[in-house]
Amino acid sequence: MNSNDNNYSKLIDKYVTGKILVTRSSMPGYEEYCEEIRDIWDTRWLTNMGSKHKQLQAGLIEYLGVEKLDLLTNGHMALELTMQALGLTGEVITTPFTFASTTHAIVRNGLTPVFCDIDPEDFTMDVTKLESLITDKTSAIVPVHVYGNVCNVEEIQRIADKHGLKVIYDAAHTFGETYKGKGIGSFGDVSCFSFHATKVFNTIEGGAVCFKDQAFGDKIYDLKNFGIHGPEIVESVGANAKMNEFCAAMGICNLRHVDEEIAKRKAVVERYHERLDSTDGIMLNKISPDVKPNYAYLPAVFDADRFGSSRDEVFDELAKHNIFARKYFYPLTNTFDCFKGKFDANDTPVALKVSKSVLTLPLYADLTTEQVDVICDIILSCKK
Numbered sequence: 001m002n003s004n005d006n007n008y009s010k011l012i013d014k015y016v017t018g019k020i021l022v023t024r025s026s027m028p029g030y031e032e033y034c035e036e037i038r039d040i041w042d043t044r045w046l047t048n049m050g051s052k053h054k055q056l057q058a059g060l061i062e063y064l065g066v067e068k069l070d071l072l073t074n075g076h077m078a079l080e081l082t083m084q085a086l087g088l089t090g091e092v093i094t095t096p097f098t099f100a101s102t103t104h105a106i107v108r109n110g111l112t113p114v115f116c117d118i119d120p121e122d123f124t125m126d127v128t129k130l131e132s133l134i135t136d137k138t139s140a141i142v143p144v145h146v147y148g149n150v151c152n153v154e155e156i157q158r159i160a161d162k163h164g165l166k167v168i169y170d171a172a173h174t175f176g177e178t179y180k181g182k183g184i185g186s187f188g189d190v191s192c193f194s195f196h197a198t199k200v201f202n203t204i205e206g207g208a209v210c211f212k213d214q215a216f217g218d219k220i221y222d223l224k225n226f227g228i229h230g231p232e233i234v235e236s237v238g239a240n241a242k243m244n245e246f247c248a249a250m251g252i253c254n255l256r257h258v259d260e261e262i263a264k265r266k267a268v269v270e271r272y273h274e275r276l277d278s279t280d281g282i283m284l285n286k287i288s289p290d291v292k293p294n295y296a297y298l299p300a301v302f303d304a305d306r307f308g309s310s311r312d313e314v315f316d317e318l319a320k321h322n323i324f325a326r327k328y329f330y331p332l333t334n335t336f337d338c339f340k341g342k343f344d345a346n347d348t349p350v351a352l353k354v355s356k357s358v359l360t361l362p363l364y365a366d367l368t369t370e371q372v373d374v375i376c377d378i379i380l381s382c383k384k
């Protein structure tokens with residue numbers, strides 16, 4: 001152990017109890033949640049679109065500034081059922097720099113993902129490479145607002161309209177964001193949100209679809225509730241993807257505090273910038289001036305030649321001190337074992353490079369300045 005290690009250990013003992021993980025769920029006070037679920041005991045109404053579900057749905061339509069919204073069990077089912085409801089066929093253009101869910105939703109619908117490379121600055125779909133991937137089999141584009149960075153929505157819509165394609169945004173990371181003053185869920189045909197425990201806003205597990213076309217909304221409703229239209233009427237073959245009342249209650253509570261949580265995340269992100277911005281070889285995520293951000297994730301890209309240590313070396317050094325950043329999103333989805341031999345990651349060289357050099361730093365509302373400083377000290381100790 002060198003003297004640096006000793007200093008960090010002392011700081012960690014002082015400011016870190018146990019591990020620091022990449023994130024930590026936001027939760028309301030225990031009493032607040034208990035109060036919110038009290039009437040569930042009286043009514044015995046636990047699921048199947050009860051009053052909590054309705055209240056959260058209305059609250060989210062207002063908060064997100066969208067026309068229509070339906071709640072689902074999770075963000076993945078939002079994506080998977082959206083693709084089914086839109087009746088997509090053939091090929092779907094997407095990016096491989098994302099969570100497994102985006103690509104899996106396409107494949108599980110019997111569709112073929114076609115991978116577009118990403119922009120090296122904001123990691124969203126590189127729209128200059130999009131049009132050349134369109135064939136007569138393409139039915140949709142599924143871009144990802146990765147880390148909360150908003151895709152080039154204007155250009156994607158222009159290309160989609162020109163070729164008659166649907167646009168489904170994976171908006172899992174963009175809860176509450178606006179682009180040029182408009183709720184992020186109002187772009188494309190459908191935007192799919194995740195309300196997983198790890199997200200800026202959570203319902204424990206949960207998700208939502210935002211849309212404008214009520215015919216689509218009717219299909220989603222059927223798909224999430226077995227196609228049931230009445231006790232004796234089943235009109236279509238649907239699945240079960242309903243949000244239950246306990247999850248909706250968690251959402252109602254968390255929605256009351258989400259602005260405060262985002263403000264705290266902002267302070268954490270600003271501290272990281274103060275400490276790391278001037279270091280050659282580290283590129284922290286930049287936020288577009290057109291976006292009202294939610295500070296969902298803080299990716300840092302390490303240029304090993306300039307910084308002197310690789311992403312993996314920084315990751316290991318942090319882990320030695322019980323700090324667990326994550327390599328979101330490594331590996332690329334087009335390199336997953338389950339797709340072996342099907343795709344070539346060399347077709348998306350920027351995504352491949354970023355996936356090998358990015359580290360998502362710990363970020364949550366209650367992360368203290370002292371903890372951020374310890375994390376930054378350890379990162380900076382890797383500079384050579």
Ligand code: T4K
Nearest residue numbers: 021022023024025074075076099101172194195196197198
């Ligand atoms: N599209 C995109 C672009 C997504 O990122 C996601 C989900 C989806 C679609 C699908 O949405 P969902 O169907 O999940 O609603 C986590 C989340 O499980 C996943 O929701 C999220 N993306 C993904 C980026 O991160 P893992 O495998 O990294 O989770 P895990 O269990 O390792 O947790 C990460 C950290 O979060 C832990 O180290 C500590 C913290 N944590 C975790 C849990 C489960 C908590 O503080 N509380 C918790 O309850 O996937």
